Amino acid sequence: MLYCVRMDVRVPHDVDPETFERRKAAEKARAQELQRQGKWRHLWRVAGCYANVSIFDVDSHDELHELLSTLPLFPYMELSVTPLARHPSAIGDAA
Numbered sequence: 859m860l861y862c863v864r865m866d867v868r869v870p871h872d873v874d875p876e877t878f879e880r881r882k883a884a885e886k887a888r889a890q891e892l893q894r895q896g897k898w899r900h901l902w903r904v905a906g907c908y909a910n911v912s913i914f915d916v917d918s919h920d921e922l923h924e925l926l927s928t929l930p931l932f933p934y935m936e937l938s939v940t941p942l943a944r945h946p947s948a949i950g951d952a953a
């Protein structure tokens with residue numbers, strides 16, 4: 859199942875910079891691990907924003923929720939999730 863997820867990172871003005879940098883590094887490591895597993899299929903920066911648009915390929919809503927809610931930056935993110943269905947005009951293997 860494919861999902862389009864937008865993640866907007868909201869950095870609290872009073873967050874300890876070292877804590878935040880540690881979480882950012884952990885987020886990067888986790889994101890790369892999930893990309894290697896084929897679960898985080900695309901990761902794009904939204905130009906001009908501290909945000910990304912990502913495509914996830916997971917088995918269920920529950921798996922997606924588990925994966926997103928355990929991301930190190932999850933406490934600092936606003937998430938928007940859109941489930942994707944195949945478009946009838948799409949050619950090739952878009953899944």
Ligand SMILES: O=C(O)CC1=CCC(=O)O1
Pocket residue numbers: 865867885886887889908909910931
């Ligand atoms: O910078 C972001 O958009 C948040 C993020 C997601 C994966 C990652 O490494 O950073």
